[in-house]
Amino acid sequence: MRRASATVIARRILLSAATLAMTASCQLATAGTIDLNDTYNGGNPFMGADVMFTDTVETNGNAGDPAFNYYRDPTVLGNTLVVNPTNFRVEVIPGPGLGAIDSQLETVIMTKNGAAIQAIKFDEAGDYEILGNAFVKAELDYFYEVLEVNGSPVGSPITGNGKMVFDDTSPANDSGNWELGFYVPLDGAAKGATKVRFEFDNRVIAQADNDASLAFIAKKQISGVQVEPIVPEPATVGMFLLGLIGLVQATRKGLTR
Numbered sequence: 469m470r471r472a473s474a475t476v477i478a479r480r481i482l483l484s485a486a487t488l489a490m491t492a493s494c495q496l497a498t499a500g501t502i503d504l505n506d507t508y509n510g511g512n513p514f515m516g517a518d519v520m521f522t523d524t525v526e527t528n529g530n531a532g533d534p535a536f537n538y539y540r541d542p543t544v545l546g547n548t549l550v551v552n553p554t555n556f557r558v559e560v561i562p563g564p565g566l567g568a569i570d571s572q573l574e575t576v577i578m579t580k581n582g583a584a585i586q587a588i589k590f591d592e593a594g595d596y597e598i599l600g601n602a603f604v605k606a607e608l609d610y611f612y613e614v615l616e617v618n619g620s621p622v623g624s625p626i627t628g629n630g631k632m633v634f635d636d637t638s639p640a641n642d643s644g645n646w647e648l649g650f651y652v653p654l655d656g657a658a659k660g661a662t663k664v665r666f667e668f669d670n671r672v673i674a675q676a677d678n679d680a681s682l683a684f685i686a687k688k689q690i691s692g693v694q695v696e697p698i699v700p701e702p703a704t705v706g707m708f709l710l711g712l713i714g715l716v717q718a719t720r721k722g723l724t725r
Contacts, residue, residue, distance in 0.1 A: 500535030502526045504542050504551075516544040518583040518697040521575045523665075524549070528571035538571045539690075549575060550692035553592075556672065557686035563602065563676025574667030575693065576615070583697040585661040588612065590668060591649035591691040598642050600681025605635040605673040608648040616663035626658045646685075655698070666693065 504524040505511055513520040524542065528535050539551035551573070558567040579585060596604045614626035634646040654661045674683035 499527050499531065500529040500533050502535045502537050504539070507537070508542055513578075514542055514544045514549060516547040516549075516695070518580055518699055519547050519585070519695050520578050520580060521549045521693070522578065524573070524575040526571060526573050528569075536571070538569070539573050545692070547695040547697055548692040549695075551690055553687045553690055556594075556670070556688075557684070558672050558674040559682075559684040560602075560674050560676040561682045561684065562679045563600070563681045563683070564678050566673075566675045568671060568673045570669070570671045572667060572669040574665065577664045577666055577693075577695055579662045579697060582700045583662075584618075584655075584659075585664055585695055586655045586698045587651060587653045587696040588664070588666060589649070589651045589691075589694040589696065591647065591694075592670070592687055593645060593647045593689045594672070594685065594687040595645050596636060596643065596685040598636060598676075598681075598683050600641070601677035602681045602683035603635070603637045603673075603675045604683050604685040605633065605671075606646055606648060606685060606687065607634075607669075607671040607673075608632045608650070609669040610650060610652070611667050612652060612654075613665045614654065614658040614661045614663075615665055616661070617658055618660045619662050622658075626661075628652065628657065649691075668693075 502525065503511075504526060505513065505522060513522040514524065521544065526535055526537065526539050528538070536555075538554055538556045540554045541552045543550050556569060556571070558569055560567055577585060577588075590608075590610065592608065594606065598604055609629070609631045611629040612627065614622055616622065630650055630652070632648045632650060634648055636642055636646075654664070670687065672685045672687060674685050676683040
């Protein structure tokens, strides 16, 4: 296992403090927003096979500044909301310098056709390079809030969150690919969830200490917000419809007596 030097450890501590300060600043300030449903779909939900995605909003930047659209061209494949990450990269070539990008995407997932949300899955990937005294980092935070179960509002909040981190530091010089992802089951905490607000927050950070070092990191691929639905069996739906027909017939007979 490669051990970090005292200089590297000190740099990590300073970088973590800077990252926390930037994150707190973003949380306290009113950042810019872009409504992706409005921008790309005329204000309509993005429709999937068993779910729809509405109130899809990207948030980043400082108070008073317009948001930058990092997540572009949203489409739905099956039950997955796919976005194309654009210019989500930080490079310090050469150093000294520190750079970071932070953007959040949230959406409200609603089921169709009697389905329920069993789980939400998300994966992303990118590449990086460091040379000399340098450091790169990618962070992925997620949060969800169940709004409805079986089509009815929940009585008390049902929420969850998590965090994944990739980082790499020199020495030695290094380059390669990075991956982050998560799988969030909902059928235990909120069985029968039919409406969920989901958000993820992404940060990429690069730091190079001097003019003989460089740091680069980018997010290039997102598998999308993948929803695993529980869809009623056709036989169940048929029995439900038959029950409705029987109820209607019985009601009609009662009215004609």
